Amino acid sequence: MxxxxxxxxxxxxxxxxxxxxxxxxxxxxxxxxxxxxxxxxxxxxxVGAISGRRLVLDTNALGFGVTVFLGVSLAAKGRVSLEDFERAVSAIPEVQTVQHVLGIYDYRLRVIARDLSDFERVLRRRILTLPGVGAVDANVLMSEERRPGPFG
CATH class of the missing domain: 1.10.10.10 (Winged helix-like DNA-binding domain superfamily/Winged helix DNA-binding domain)
Structure with missing residues (x-):
């Protein structure tokens, strides 16, 4: 530190x-x-306190009005490697973040879509067809505020 x-x-x-x-x-x-x-x-x-710079896009202004957080449990741990799942889910453009987490789910995904029917299409055709996907739980983002951390 x-x-x-x-x-x-x-x-x-x-x-x-x-x-x-x-x-x-x-x-x-x-x-x-x-x-x-x-x-x-x-x-x-x-020293790694700053690891880069990034551009923050306004997804609403770009036509993506729905953000959904998905909890994903892998159905058959061992049958599909975590790396294979991560590589496959990272290739889906609507998936903004992929977080490997500890708890009820194996992964937490942030997914953007134009509207709910677009999200349904992404879920059915892309996410649920990924190797090893078992249970999926969705939470639709209603609003978001940026909470500054200790330095922002």
């Missing part, structure tokens, strides 16, 4: 709000020179 000082925490908070900021702009906002800020950001990358 890395030791973070208050400036490191401020950098992480600022980057979690807008990861596109330049080191110069970030440094000005935090009272640092551009080189000092760049060195700190580079160190945070090097």
């Amino acid at each position: 890395i030791e973070l000082d208050e400036i490191d925490r401020a950098i992480l908070r600022a980057l979690s709000r807008d990861a596109t900021q330049s080191a110069g702009a970030l440094g000005r906002a935090l009272g640092l020179s551009q080189p000092a800020c760049w060195r700190r950001v580079r160190r945070l990358h090097d």
